[in-house]
Each structure stands twice: as structure tokens, then as C-alpha cells.
Amino acid sequence: MSRRSMLLAALTVIMALVALAPAMAQDKIQIPVWIAFTDSRLDWSRERAAEFNELFPQYEVTIEGYADYESIFAAASLAFEQGTQPAIVQYFEAATQDARDAGFEGNPQFKSVAEAFGDRTEVNGLPVNFDDFVDAARNYYTLDGSFTSFPWNTSSAIMFSNKTMLEAAGVEGIPATWAEVDAACEKIMAMENAPANCITWPNHGWFFEQAVAMQGADLVNNGNGREARATETFINSDAAVAYVSWWKDLQDKGYYIYTGAQRDWGGTYNAFVAGQVAMLLYSSSDTTALTNDGAAAGFDVVASFYPHNQDVEYAGNLIGGASLWLSNDLSTEVEDGALTFLLYFTNTENAASWHQFTGYVPITKSAIALLESEGWYEENPNSLVASDQLAAAIPSSATAGAIVGAFPAIRNHVTNAIEQVLVNGRDVTEALTEAKELADETLAEYNLLYAGE
Numbered sequence: 001m002s003r004r005s006m007l008l009a010a011l012t013v014i015m016a017l018v019a020l021a022p023a024m025a026q027d028k029i030q031i032p033v034w035i036a037f038t039d040s041r042l043d044w045s046r047e048r049a050a051e052f053n054e055l056f057p058q059y060e061v062t063i064e065g066y067a068d069y070e071s072i073f074a075a076a077s078l079a080f081e082q083g084t085q086p087a088i089v090q091y092f093e094a095a096t097q098d099a100r101d102a103g104f105e106g107n108p109q110f111k112s113v114a115e116a117f118g119d120r121t122e123v124n125g126l127p128v129n130f131d132d133f134v135d136a137a138r139n140y141y142t143l144d145g146s147f148t149s150f151p152w153n154t155s156s157a158i159m160f161s162n163k164t165m166l167e168a169a170g171v172e173g174i175p176a177t178w179a180e181v182d183a184a185c186e187k188i189m190a191m192e193n194a195p196a197n198c199i200t201w202p203n204h205g206w207f208f209e210q211a212v213a214m215q216g217a218d219l220v221n222n223g224n225g226r227e228a229r230a231t232e233t234f235i236n237s238d239a240a241v242a243y244v245s246w247w248k249d250l251q252d253k254g255y256y257i258y259t260g261a262q263r264d265w266g267g268t269y270n271a272f273v274a275g276q277v278a279m280l281l282y283s284s285s286d287t288t289a290l291t292n293d294g295a296a297a298g299f300d301v302v303a304s305f306y307p308h309n310q311d312v313e314y315a316g317n318l319i320g321g322a323s324l325w326l327s328n329d330l331s332t333e334v335e336d337g338a339l340t341f342l343l344y345f346t347n348t349e350n351a352a353s354w355h356q357f358t359g360y361v362p363i364t365k366s367a368i369a370l371l372e373s374e375g376w377y378e379e380n381p382n383s384l385v386a387s388d389q390l391a392a393a394i395p396s397s398a399t400a401g402a403i404v405g406a407f408p409a410i411r412n413h414v415t416n417a418i419e420q421v422l423v424n425g426r427d428v429t430e431a432l433t434e435a436k437e438l439a440d441e442t443l444a445e446y447n448l449l450y451a452g453e
Helices: 003-027 040-055 069-082 095-100 113-117 136-141 163-168 178-189 205-215 219-227 238-252 265-273 284-297 332-345 349-357 365-373 381-391 405-422 430-448
Strands: 029-035 059-065 087-092 150-155 157-162 281-282 302-303 320-326
Touching: 003 087, 029 069, 029 332, 040 059, 040 163, 040 332, 040 349, 059 332, 069 087, 069 095, 069 163, 087 095, 095 136, 095 265, 095 405, 113 332, 136 150, 136 381, 150 284, 150 332, 150 349, 157 163, 157 205, 157 381, 163 178, 178 219, 178 238, 178 281, 205 405, 238 349, 238 405, 265 281, 265 284, 281 284, 284 302, 284 349, 284 381, 302 381, 320 332, 349 365, 405 430
Parallel strands: 029 059, 029 087
Antiparallel strands: 087 320, 150 320, 157 281, 157 302
16 A cells, blocks of 8 residues: 555544544533532532543433532523523522422422432442431431432631731630630720721621521421421521620621621621621631632631620531532433432542532541541531531431522622611611511411412
């Protein structure tokens, strides 16, 4: 064969392979996954997807990121309407009841992962072990005796303190109660070089919910919505009034600084890192970043439990974050691929890596054990606080967390009321009672739409 003939033959083979490549790609089972991150957390997730695709070449997982939980919820709802929904979608914990109710003509949008796994103990060689999930997350997402969705980015609300500043003010130890926070702030604000204020945190409904649960109180009726569908909120309970009253008192004394915007995560974070406050109540999901940023700013950051009301027994804290929901009516091949990815994505090594990368709680007990064995917590004690706090909760409907429809809208009623208290000096009980009335109306409208109640 001539050289020209050999080149032509080789070119023919190459062209055939190029033509075959799209068909080969199409033969892969497509597993679209949507998550509510567009930052480095999306990059981390896509790296795990790439590893998965190499390990399981019959599948092709693609991960699309959205700016926030509200955006992904809206996009997913539209996609389900149009029949273009992903196989897996990430919803924040407050959307749990909405996710359970979502559907068309009686056909739910999502399928319980417990139902999807059935009695299988493995899928594609990966073990199924719901018992390995940390108790707080397993309890939150177990409803009507069934595991609904896969926990992933789980957090808790904890406190971060500028230890350097506390020591300079003569504060001994880290404040653990509301009264101890007050006492510490008195010393801090009496310093010659006192910061502008002492403490801050975002005006977000999640912190309100934490404080209510810590006092052993439910946020809604019917066992916090776990015994039956919630039909009434307890936004103006004694526990709620006590918390917001303490909050307002801190502000009246000049200790607490309100940034002037609801849900202002960035503003409160920056105030702490800039040394404008000594203490910050925040999500444990940013433990790694806050610890590092504090060190870069020249001070030691100590993480601790969220301060509690010293006048009542401490009941424990709630989870935050989100879980991964499995779409309903997937083909058997796509559903098995999605389940395989969920198992891989949250396995021991990945759960440990995700925690180290972000600060979110290691979602499995085996991941915590792995991190302990590697000495991670000895070197990074702040990283263990959220896990310890969740493990310290006394099991109850209060600490399991509320399940209620229209939860995001109910949160808005709460934050609006708190803003009226902080900005306009409105009476706490009056503001929360009005918020309860508005929230109950919102909930009634939701239940009428989704449950005919």
C-alpha cells in the first residue's frame, strides 16, 4: 500500500471515530443535577461529578449552578411544568413541605429516596446506609416514617468570637448564655479602644427559629408539622418574645448593630472580619472561611455553641442548609444512575472533603470518624463545634425542626416584624402577634391550594 493510500485509510478511520463520538456520548445515561451554588462550591461539585463519570462511564452527570435557593426553586418549578426537570435538584430545608406538595394533577414532582432504594443494600456496588447520616439531618428529613431526600450541605447556627478582643477586654471564657453575652459586651464596650459595637448577626428567620427551638418550643402546631400538616404558627410564643426582646435590648444598649438590611449575610460577616464587632452569630457553613479570614486580619477566631436563654433548659439546635431531591417518574436507568451518584457524592471521603472545604457539617458519622482519625479536629477545633452542637440536642419536635408550607414567606413575616422592632422601636409582642396573624393567613392560603384545607 502506498503512503498516500495509508494516509487516506488512517483519515477514514479517524473520520469514522469522530462521527461515532456523538453517538457514543448519546449512549451515556444523562444525569442532570441542579445545585444552588455558583462559587467554588460548584467547582468542587463538578470535580466530584467528573470523578464519578470516570468511575461509572455508563453515566454522564452534569451539574448546573444557580445563584441561590430561591432561584433554583423557581427554575425547577418551571422545568417540571415544561418536562425538562433535572434528575436531582437541591432545595433548602425550609422548602421541604413545598417540595413534598409540588406536583401536577396528583403526580408529585419528587420521589422519596427511601422508596427509590427500596430494600436494596447497594446500587452499582455502592452501599446504602441511611443510619450513617448524622442524627440531626436524618431526623429532619425523615417524614411519615420515610427518608425523603439526601442531606448534603448541612449546617447549624453557631457563634464566632474574636478571642483576641475578648481577652483584651478581660472577658474570661466564651459567652454561652444571653446573660454572659451581655456581660461580655459591657466589658468590651468599656475598653479604651472599643469596637463600634459588640455583636451582630443577620436578620434572618433561621436564627429566630434556632432560638425558639433552643428553648424547647415548636414553631408551628401539630408537633412542628411532623404529626400532621401544620395549620398554625407560634411566632408570638413566649420563647419568640423572649428572644426578640433580648435582641432589642442588646441594640438599645449599643451592643448589637443592625446593618439595616434583612438577611444581610455579607454585611455582618464583613463587620466581624473588620474588627467592628467582637462576636458574630452565623452559619457554621463558613467556619473555614471565618477562621482563615480572622487570622489574616490578625486575630484568633473561636467558634462556640449559639448562646441560649439561661432562664430555661437548653433543648438544642436545628440544622440548616439543604438536601438533594430525586425527581419522580425517571426511567429506571436514569433513576439508578441518580441514586448511584447520590451515594457517591455523599460517601465518607466526599463528606469529609466537603466539610474541610466549606465548613458544612460532615453529613455522615463515618466522615466524622475519618476526620478524627486523621487529626483534623485537633488542628481545626472550630470545625467540630457545629457537629457537637447538633449532637447535643435533646430529641423532640422542637429540635427536629419545623415542617410547614410556605415557609420562606413565613420567614419574611418574621424578619419584617423584627425589622420594625429594631428600626422603628415597635413593641416586640405587638409586632410578633401581627406577624403571626399574617403568617397564619399565608399558611391557610397555602394549605387550601395544596391540601384543600
